[in-house]
Amino acid sequence: MIVAAIPSPTQGVWELGPLPIRAYALCIVAGIVAAALLTEKRWVARGGAPGEVLDIAVWAVPFGIIGGRIYHVISSPRAYFGEGGDPMRAFAIWEGGLGIWGAIAFGGVGAWIACRRRGIPLPAFADALAPGLLVAQAIGRLGNWFNNELYGGPTDLPWALKIYEWDGGRAVLDSSGEPVLLGTFHPAFLYELLWNLAAAGFVIWADRRFRLGHGRAFALYVLSYCVGRLWIELLRTDPAETLFGVRINVFTSIVVGLGALAYLIWMRGRPREVLHRGEEPAPDDATTVPAGPGEDSHPDRPRDDDHRPTEPG
Structure with missing residues (x-):
């Protein structure tokens, strides 16, 4: 007899006239919105311009969804x-099934194109994005809960998580x-959800503590x-x-994780990038002179004493 267990939804699709509303898709969208909001805050705090995150997301999100599928x-x-x-079901993304590795790889290509277009x-952008991705992945795991998928062995x-026999979104x-x-199984989706939220907090803390830059926050x-x-994959028993x-x-996970660790070691000790917005660098030959009362300190303007007549020798 089951004394206590986490219930699972018995329906993941609702019909709104001819339009099906799918919980999996709603969770993905909610995750993207949360990631964009968090990344916007972090990006502006690092010196980026407001609105740039949305401009980059327009490229990165479609690439990421395609790559994940x-x-x-x-x-x-x-x-x-x-x-x-x-084979036609390969295009039925609404049924669930997005691989994070493909989403990150293709999403990175989309972000690279957008970043290159905006200079x-x-x-630097990937560092601002890193915790938001973890939050998005955590929210997206709720879609697996609605679909009665991503679970471990019986317990x-x-x-424990109740899992029902599933067909066509119900x-x-x-x-x-x-x-x-x-039966009842280990809630692998919940383990990963909680892990992702904890990892997001860890990345934010490490970024503030060590001022990570040059992609190190993303590697972390x-x-x-x-x-x-x-360890969550080792628990799973779904096909x-x-x-x-x-x-x-x-x-x-092993190969990509070792690659990230190697990158962190390789880039250790580098200071965070400084993003300059709307600033023009001073000419190399310009000399800045401290201004006296009522004087202009602009380095490109000549000093008054530059025009004094030379005394006869």
Whole structure:
């Protein structure tokens, strides 16, 4: 008998006339909005101009969604290209399935294009973005909860998660109209959600404490996320592609995490970039003279004593 367990939704899609409202999509959108708001605050505090985050998001978000879907389809191809699979479902992003690694890679390309167009250093922007990405990923995990996915092995712990048999955005009902319960499992989605929020706080703290720059805050985000994703992947029992009997995302977490650690070591000790907005550098040959009372201190203007007549020798 189940004494206590976290309930799961029995419906993840609501029909609003001909328009289906999907909880998974709403969670993704909410995560993007939260990330944009946090990044805007951090970017302006670092010297960036207001509104630049939205300009970059216009490029980065579509690239990220496309990349996330591509990675998901490549890493889980059976549902689309295996026996009984439907290749057209690869485009059904509303059913769920976005791989974070593809989203970060392709989103980075979109951000690079936007930053290049505006003359913004990509590493500096990535540092401002890092905690927002973790918050967005945490909110996005609620979409997995609505879809009854991303869970670990069976358990009867008080925080066990009820998982129902799922089909077409709704729980399958038995002959009495009750949802078919598959059992109670470790809530891997919740573990990752909490880990991501804790990691976001850690990155913000480390960034303030050590004034991280040149992409180091972003690398710290990648490293902290990979550490969490590694142990959470080892808990999961939902279907996934494997390599040598181990889930592919385990190998990905190790490789990407080590790469982030190497970058942090390589870039250690570098001061944070200073973003100058609306400032023109002074000419190399200009000499700044302290101004006296009522005098102009502009370095390009000649001093009054430069025009004194020379005394006869």
